[in-house]
Amino acid sequence: MFSENLKALRKQKGMSQETLAQQLHVVRQTISKWEKGLSVPDADMLIRIGELFEVSVSDLLGEKLEHEPEMNQVAAQLALLNEQLANRTRRHRRICKGVLIGLAAVVVLTLVLNFAGMATYRSVPENLTTVDLVCTLDGEEYGYTITYDQNYRVVEAGGDAWLFNHIGMDEHNDANRQIALIEDYFDLRGGTVTVTEQEAASSAEAE
DSSP, rough: OHHHHHHHHHHHHOHHHHHHHHHHHOHHHHHHHTTTOOOOOOOHHHHHHHHHOOOHHHHOOOOOOOHHHHHOOOOOOHEEEEEHHHHHHHHHHHHHHHHHEEEEEHHHHHHHHHHHHHHHHSSSSSEEEEEEEEEEEEEEEEEEEEEETTTEEEEEEEEHHHHHHHHGGGOOOOOHHHHHHHHHHHHHHHHHHEEEEEEEEHHHHOO
């Protein structure tokens, strides 16, 4: 029987129950129960034990016993072993299938959400406003153009280099702030600023 064979193989190797338990990563009480016939290891453990002692599982279970009742018991153990292996294989396949289905669902959902987000962005374009400033001072005229979004954040701005050299517009990303800086600069020096707002455009049209 398995219990007797295990005990005999362990002693042949000069192993204690504690040493064998460490080799198989179980507690010593488990080895004791196996050798007393109180329990039987599962299929995976039987294979590990066979590999450790360099014997087949059938020999480990006592296939070559002489008495018929004991032979029937071995056959039953082998049938149980085969059933356990088959069940483990089926469970493994079900788990793998479930994981693959789950990953596919996540990929599809991500693609759908990304597409929906792009569609929403395109269907609700951000309105842009462009204003032209014509500034005069000491008989000289300077131009400046500012394009900003609905939150007055500057999207694009540019004009005469003289303005950049005398007024720090680049330090401010707020359209109202830039316009106010230009107006204040020319007002303080006796100049004029004319602000003309162009028709509102969408970001899609601006592109």
